Amino acid sequence: MKQVQVxxxxxxxxxxxxxxxxxxxxxxxxxxxxxxESPLPKPRLHVGAGSHDEGFPNRCRHxxxxxxxxxCLPGAxxxxxxxxxxxxxxxxxxxxxxxxxxxPFGVLRYHQDWVAPAAKIVAQKCDNCLERQHEGLIPACVExxxxxxxxxxxxxxxxxxxxxxxxxxxxxxxxxxxLIPTGVQLLRQAKKQRFEMRCR
Amino acid sequence: MKxxxxxxxxxxxxxxxxxxxxxxxxxxxxxxxxxxxPQCGYCEMGLSCRVCAMGPCRIDPFGExxxxxxxxxxxxxxxxxxxxxxxxxxxxxxxDHGRDLVExxxxxxxxxxxxxxxxxxxxxxxIAREYGVETEGREVLEIAGELAAAMQEEFGTRKGFLxxxxxxxxxxREIWQxxxxxPRGVDRETSEMMHRTHMGxxxxxxxxxxxxxxxALSDGWGGSMIATEVSDILFGTPAPTPNMVNIGVLKEDExxxxxxxxxxxxxxxxxxxxxxxxxxxxxxxxxxxxxxxTGLCCTGNELLMRHGIPMAGNHLMTExxxxxxxxxxxxxxxxCIMPSLGxxxxxxxxxMISTSDxxxxxGMEHREFHPDNAAELALxxxxxxxxxxxxxxxxxxxxxxVPSVGGFSVEAIIGALxxxxxxxxxxxxxxxxxxxxxxxxxxNPKIKHDYGHVTxxxxxxxxxxxxxxxxxxxxxxxxxxxxxxxxxxxxxxxxQEVCGALGIPPVLHMGSCVDNVRILVLAAALANALQxxxxxxxxxxxxxxxxxxxxxxxxxxxxxxxxxTVLGPMPPITGSMNVVxxxxxxxxxxxxxxxxxxxxxxxxxxxxxxxxxxKRKALxxxxxxx
Numbered sequence: 001m002k003q004v005q006v007x008x009x010x011x012x013x014x015x016x017x018x019x020x021x022x023x024x025x026x027x028x029x030x031x032x033x034x035x036x037e038s039p040l041p042k043p044r045l046h047v048g049a050g051s052h053d054e055g056f057p058n059r060c061r062h063x064x065x066x067x068x069x070x071x072c073l074p075g076a077x078x079x080x081x082x083x084x085x086x087x088x089x090x091x092x093x094x095x096x097x098x099x100x101x102x103x104p105f106g107v108l109r110y111h112q113d114w115v116a117p118a119a120k121i122v123a124q125k126c127d128n129c130l131e132r133q134h135e136g137l138i139p140a141c142v143e144x145x146x147x148x149x150x151x152x153x154x155x156x157x158x159x160x161x162x163x164x165x166x167x168x169x170x171x172x173x174x175x176x177x178x179l180i181p182t183g184v185q186l187l188r189q190a191k192k193q194r195f196e197m198r199c200r
Numbered sequence: 201m202k203x204x205x206x207x208x209x210x211x212x213x214x215x216x217x218x219x220x221x222x223x224x225x226x227x228x229x230x231x232x233x234x235x236x237x238p239q240c241g242y243c244e245m246g247l248s249c250r251v252c253a254m255g256p257c258r259i260d261p262f263g264e265x266x267x268x269x270x271x272x273x274x275x276x277x278x279x280x281x282x283x284x285x286x287x288x289x290x291x292x293x294x295x296d297h298g299r300d301l302v303e304x305x306x307x308x309x310x311x312x313x314x315x316x317x318x319x320x321x322x323x324x325x326x327i328a329r330e331y332g333v334e335t336e337g338r339e340v341l342e343i344a345g346e347l348a349a350a351m352q353e354e355f356g357t358r359k360g361f362l363x364x365x366x367x368x369x370x371x372x373r374e375i376w377q378x379x380x381x382x383p384r385g386v387d388r389e390t391s392e393m394m395h396r397t398h399m400g401x402x403x404x405x406x407x408x409x410x411x412x413x414x415x416a417l418s419d420g421w422g423g424s425m426i427a428t429e430v431s432d433i434l435f436g437t438p439a440p441t442p443n444m445v446n447i448g449v450l451k452e453d454e455x456x457x458x459x460x461x462x463x464x465x466x467x468x469x470x471x472x473x474x475x476x477x478x479x480x481x482x483x484x485x486x487x488x489x490x491x492x493x494t495g496l497c498c499t500g501n502e503l504l505m506r507h508g509i510p511m512a513g514n515h516l517m518t519e520x521x522x523x524x525x526x527x528x529x530x531x532x533x534x535x536c537i538m539p540s541l542g543x544x545x546x547x548x549x550x551x552m553i554s555t556s557d558x559x560x561x562x563g564m565e566h567r568e569f570h571p572d573n574a575a576e577l578a579l580x581x582x583x584x585x586x587x588x589x590x591x592x593x594x595x596x597x598x599x600x601x602v603p604s605v606g607g608f609s610v611e612a613i614i615g616a617l618x619x620x621x622x623x624x625x626x627x628x629x630x631x632x633x634x635x636x637x638x639x640x641x642x643x644n645p646k647i648k649h650d651y652g653h654v655t656x657x658x659x660x661x662x663x664x665x666x667x668x669x670x671x672x673x674x675x676x677x678x679x680x681x682x683x684x685x686x687x688x689x690x691x692x693x694x695x696q697e698v699c700g701a702l703g704i705p706p707v708l709h710m711g712s713c714v715d716n717v718r719i720l721v722l723a724a725a726l727a728n729a730l731q732x733x734x735x736x737x738x739x740x741x742x743x744x745x746x747x748x749x750x751x752x753x754x755x756x757x758x759x760x761x762x763x764x765t766v767l768g769p770m771p772p773i774t775g776s777m778n779v780v781x782x783x784x785x786x787x788x789x790x791x792x793x794x795x796x797x798x799x800x801x802x803x804x805x806x807x808x809x810x811x812x813x814x815k816r817k818a819l820x821x822x823x824x825x826x
Contacts, residue, residue, distance in 0.1 A: 010262050012241025049237035056238075146258060146265030183774040184261050187244055190770040193799045198207040198648050 001083065004128065004139050005158040006057055009180065010149035011047070013055025017141035017150060018043040024129055024140035027114040039112035044126040045141055046107070052192045057150060059141070060107045060126035062086045068125075071102035076123070085128040090116035093123050209516065209649030211679060213447035216598040217520035226547050228519050229538065233645045245775035246279035252399045261775055271399050279776035280405035280412075281397040283752070286771075287412045288393035290753030293535055294714055295355070295386045295423025296558075297463055301430040302351045304465055304571050308434070309345030313571035315469065318344055319436040323611075327429050331363050344433075351426050355386045362386070364429075365421040367724050371733035372762055375791055376417070381410055381760065383418035386426075390415055409782060413760040413791070420757030425717040431502065435468050438607040438711065440616070440704075441508035445678040447517065448601035449510035450526045454492040455483045455589045457582065458512055458521060460541075461533035462712060464502040466555050466569050466578075467495065470531055471503060473578035483586045491582065496521060497536055498671055498712035504606045505711045511604075513679075514650075514672035515643040515747075522550050526595040529585035533569075534559035536642070536748060549591040553581060604683035606709040608668070610721045616702055621722075621729050623702075624666075628738065631822045632694030635738030635812035636666040638719045639673045639707075640754065644747035644769050650676040652744030652768045652801045657682060659805035661706040664692035665812065666699075668722070671713035672745070682707040716754050720761055735762030735792035738815040740808045744768035744801050759793045764811045766796045766804045 019031060026034035026041035034041050045059040066086045069077040076092035077099060079085070088099075090113065100108040100123070109124045116122045129139035137143070142152040151158060169179045178185070205218040208230050221228055242248040242258040249269050250256045257269030259278060268274050273281070307313040318324055318340050325335045328343045331350040335343055353359050362383050365373065376382040383389055393415045396402035402411070432438070450456050457474060459467040473479060474493040483491050494512040495503050503509035512521050515536055521527060522541065527550045530541070534556045542563025545552045552564040560566060569577055608616075617623045627633040639657050643649055653676035657667050661682070669677050681687060683705045688696045691706040699706050710718045719741075727734045741758040743751050745768050758765045773779045787794040798804040810826040817823035 012245075012261075013238030014240040014242050014258075015238075047238060053237045053239065055241065146260045147262045148260070148264040181261055181263065183245060183777050183780065184241075186780070187241070187770060187774045190797065190799055194646050194769075197651065197800060199202055200648070200651070 002152050002154055003062075004059065004142055005151045005153060005155060006059060007149050007151065008056050010147045011055040011057055012147055012149070013047055013049070013053075015047045015055075016144045017045055017057055018047055020140040020144040021045050024132060025113070037114065039114065041114070042109060042111055042124065044107075044109070044124060052188070052195050054188065054191070057141070058105060058107060059150075060086065061105060062126075062128065067102035067104065068099035068108065071098040073098060080130065083128060083130065083133075085130060086125070087127055088123045088125060090120070090122040095121050095123065097123075099123055207648065208645070210651045210654060211446070211649060213513070213599045214517060214520060214649055217447065217523050217596070220596055221520065221523045224523065224547060226523060226544055227540070229516060229540070230645045232540070242775075244770075244772055246282045246772035246779075247275060247775035249273065249278045249281065251281065251397065254399070259775060273403065276405040276776045276778045277403050277408070279773050279779045280408040283771065283773060283779070284393050284397050284408050284412045284415070286749045286752045287415050287756055288390045290749035290751065291415050291419035291423065292390045293750050294419045294427065294753065295390070297535070297714060298386070298423040298425075298427035298430070299355060300463055300465060301427050301434065302348050305344055305430050305434060306348035306352070307571045309341045309348055311341070313574075315575035316434060316571060318433060320433050323429070323437055324433045327433065351430070354422060354426065357385050357388045360384050362418065362422045364425045365417070367721060368421065368761065369724055369727040369733050372727070372735070375733070376760075379410065379790055381414035381417060383414055383422055386418050386422040389418035405776065405779060406782065409779065413756055416753045416756030417760050419753045420717055420720055420761065424714045425720070427714045428711070428717050431464050432609070435464055435502075436506050437611050438505035438609040439612045440605055441505075441607040442603060442605050443504050443508040443510055444601035445511040445604050445675065446599060446602055447512055447521060447524060448597060448599040449492075449494045449512050450521070450524055450597050451489075451492045452526065452595055452597060453489045455486070455488045455490070455586050456492050456494065456527045457585050458494050458496055458527050458530045459499050459503070459532075460496040460518060460530055461537055462498045462502075462535045462714065463533045463556075464499060464506075465571070466531065466533045466574070467499040467503050469569070469574040469578040470582065471507065471509060472575065473582040476579065476582075479579065479582050479586065482583065483589070486586055486589050488586070488589050491586070498714065499533060501606075501671065501674060501712040501715070505609070505709070505715075506607070508606070510601065511675055511678065514675035516645060516649045519544055522548055524596050525549070525593055526597055528588040528592070529553060529581065531555060531581060532559070532561070532564070535750070537561065549588060549593060551585065551588055602679055602681055604678035604681075604709070605685070605705055606674075606678070606683070608708040608710050610718050610725065613708065613722065614725070616704055621725050625726065625729060627694070627698045629821060631816075632664065632698050633666050634664045634694075634809070634816065634824075635740070636668060637739070637808055637812075638716070638741040638758070638763070639667050639669045639677070639744065640671055640713070640716055640719075640741065641743030641746040641751045642672045642748050643676075644745045647745045647768055647799065650679065650745075652799075653677060654680045656742055656744050656801035656805050657707055658690060659802065660808065661691045661695060663805070663809055664694040665809065666695060667707045668710050668719055669707060670710050670715050670719070673743075674709045674711070677707050678709065683709055713750060713754065716758075720757070723761070723763065732819075733762055733792065736815065736819060738812040738819070738821075739763055740811055741765040742768075742804060742808065744804065755795065759787065759795055760791060762791065762793045764793050764796070764808075766798055766807055768799050768801070768804070770797050770799070
C-alpha cells in the first residue's frame with residue numbers, strides 16, 4: 001500500500017507542504033479563499049528547522065501500535081482498517097492532550113476545525129488526505145513537493161530506490177554522481193559554517 | 201557555553217542591550233530571523249521566479265521535479281535574472297539618493313533652497329571642469345546650476361557615457377569597451393536590466409550577468425559617485441575629525457536625538473537645528489544639560505565624516521538604541537530602516553519621525569522634508585524632541601563610548617600623504633604595506649554582529665594590509681577601537697611604521713556606503729600613478745556581513761572595476777553552478793577580477809592575503825607564500 005515517505009535530505013524548507021495541507025483541510029479547498037475562512041484552516045504537518053537552518057517536514061508516522069491511540073481515553077483516536085491511517089473523531093475528542101503527551105513526534109495540534117462541532121477545540125493530525133485519495137488524488141503535501149522530500153509510494157519501493165541511489169553514488173569507475181547536488185551542498189556548507197561561527 | 205546574546209553579537213553594548221530587550225519582552229531582528237527559520241531553499245538558491253503571472257515557478261535542484269519554469273527558463277536563466285534584479289534595485293537605491301542631492305544642488309543654484317549652500321567651492325569648480333563646465337570668472341551659483349544640469353543629463357539616455365567613468369584607468373575603460381559593459385547612463389542601465397529580465401527578453405545567462413556588471417558600474421561610476429561628490433560640494437569634503445562611537449554616546453542628562461538613514465540632506469539640517477542657541481536654551485529650561493545629536497548607519501556616517509558627530513551604532517544596533525529608553529526622537533530618511541522600528545518605539549518614549557516623500561513606515565509620524573522647508577521643520581522637530589524629554593522613563597546606557605577618527609576622503613588621504621599618492625605607492629613597493637583592502641557593507645543577523653568585519657580587519661592589519669572601510673563595516677571597526685592613532689599597536693611592523701610616521705590609524709574611515717566610490721577613486725588614482733590597471737594592484741574588497749541589494753551592486757562594481765571581492769553571506773546563486781563558476785572564477789578571464797564567497801573571516805583573510813601576494817608577484821614586487 002502506498003504511503004507518504006519522507007526524505008529529509010531533500011527538504012528545502014519552502015513550507016509549500018504546510019500551505020497545501022491547510023488548504024486541503026479547508027472548507028473551500030482553494031488557497032485564495034481558505035485564508036478568509038473562520039476558523040482559519042491550519043496545516044497538519046509542520047516544517048521545523050534543524051540546527052543549521054535546514055528544513056525538516058515533520059509529519060505523523062501513523063505508528064502501529066500508535067501511542068496516541070493507546071493514550072486516548074474517550075476512544076476518539078482510531079485506525080482506519082483499510083489504510084492503517086490513525087484518525088481523530090472530533091465528536092468524541094475531549095481536548096485532554098493525552099495524545100500529544102504520548103506522541104514521540106509532536107505532530108498533534110489543538111484548534112477549531114470546520115468539520116468539528118462549532119467552536120469546539122479538538123485534536124488535529126494528519127489524515128493521509130483520505131478524502132483526496134478517495135477522489136483519486138495523492139496527499140496534498142506530496143503533490144506540491146517538487147524536490148521529492150515527500151513521496152507517495154510503497155515503502156519497499158522507496159527503500160529499493162534509495163539502495164540504488166546509494167549504490168550508484170559509490171560505484172567505482174563511474175563519473176562521480178553525488179547524492180546531493182553541488183549547489184545544494186555549497187549552500188548547506190555556508191549555512192553550517194554560519195552557525196558554527198556563533199560559538200566562537 | 202555562550203549566552204544567546206553572546207552568540208548574536210561580539211559587541212558589549214549589543215550584548216547588554218539584547219539582554220535588556222529580552223527582559224522588556226521586545227522582539228528584535230534576531231528573533232524574527234529565528235521565526236523565519238528554515239528559510240526557503242529555492243529562494244536561497246535563486247531558483248524561484250516571480251517575474252510573471254504564468255508562474256510563480258521553481259526549479260528542483262535535485263533534478264527530479266521541474267527543471268524549467270512555465271516559460272521554459274532553466275536554472276541558469278532564473279538565477280541570473282534574479283541576481284540581475286538585485287543589482288538593479290541596489291543601483292537604483294544609490295542612484296536615486298544621488299539624484300536627490302543633484303536636485304538640491306539645482307535648487308541651491310536657482311535660489312530656491314536658501315538654507316543650503318555651496319560649502320566646498322574648490323570642489324565645485326574642480327568637478328565642474330571635469331564636466332566641461334566653464335568656471336573661469338563665473339559666479340558660484342551659475343557654475344552650480346550648470347553642473348547640476350550636466351549631472352542630471354547622466355541619468356538619462358542622450359549622453360551615452362558617464363563623465364566620471366573617465367576617472368578609471370585607460371586599461372580598465374578599454375576592457376569595459378571590449379566586453380561591452382561601459383555604462384551609458386545611470387537610469388538607463390537599471391531600466392534596461394528590468395527590461396532584459398522581463399519574460400522573453402534576455403535569456404542568455406552570461407549576457408544577463410554582464411549587463412549586471414554594466415548596471416553596477418552605472419551606480420559606482422555614476423549615481424553613487426554623483427551622490428558623494430555633490431554631498432561634498434554642498435556640505436563639505438571630509439577631513440580627519442575625532443568622534444565617539446557605540447551606544448555610550450547617548451547621554452543620560454541631555455536630550456538625545458538620533459538620525460538614521462542615508463541622505464545628509466535631512467541630517468545636516470537637524471544638526472544645525474540642534475546647534476541653535478534657542479534650542480539649547482529650551483533644552484536647559486526643560487531640565488536637560490543640552491542637546492545630543494547622534495547618528496546611526498550611513499546618515500550617521502555622513503555627519504561623522506564631516507563634523508565628528510558621535511555614532512550610536514550600525515544596522516543591527518538600530519533597534520537596540522531605542523531599547524536604552526534614552527532616545528527622545530529618531531528621525532529617519534531612507535534605506536536600511538527596519539519597518540519594525542515604528543512598532544518598537546512605543547515600548548519606550550521615543551518619537552519616530554519619517555521625512556522622505558518616498559519612504560513611509562508603520563507607527564512613524566510623517567513630517568516631509570523639502571529643501572524649501574527643511575530648516576524650519578528641523579527646528580520644529582528638535583523643539584518637539586526637547587518637549588519629549590520629560591516623558592523619559594528609566595534609561596540604560598551601559599557602556600562608555602570609544603574614541604575614533606573619521607573623515608578620510610580621498611582628498612584627506614592624499615593630503616595626509618603630503619599631496620601625492622607616491623608615499624603610499626612607495627610603502628607598497630617596499631613591502632611595508634602589502635596591499636590595501638576595502639572592508640565594506642552591512643550587518644546581517646545571519647553572521648554574528650560585527651564578528652565578520654572586526655575579525656577580518658584585525659587579521660588584515662596585523663599582516664600589514666592597510667584597511668579602508670565604509671558603512672556598517674566602518675562603524676564596527678570604529679567600535680572595535682581600530683580608528684585611533686594608537687591602534688597601530690594592532691598592526692604588523694610595516695603598517696605600524698608607515699601609519700605611525702603619518703599619524704594615521706591603520707583603518708581609515710572613508711564614509712557611508714554610497715562613499716564606496718571614494719575607494720574606487722583612490723584605487724584609480726593609484727593605478728593611474730603607476731600607469732597600470734586597477735586589477736594589477738594588490739587590492740581587494742570584502743563584504744563580510746552584507747545583506748542589502750545595494751551591497752550586491754557595490755560588490756559587482758568593485759569586481760567590474762578590477763577588484764577581487766570576497767562576500768561573507770552566500771548570495772542566492774547556488775541554484776546554477778554555471779553562474780557560480782562564472783562569478784567566482786571565469787570572470788577573471790573576462791574582466792581580470794572575480795568574486796569569492798567565504799563566511800569565515802579567518803579564512804577570508806587568508807584568501808585576500810593570498811590574492812594580494814599574487815598581485816605583488818605579478819608586479820615584480822616581493823611576495824610571500826600564504
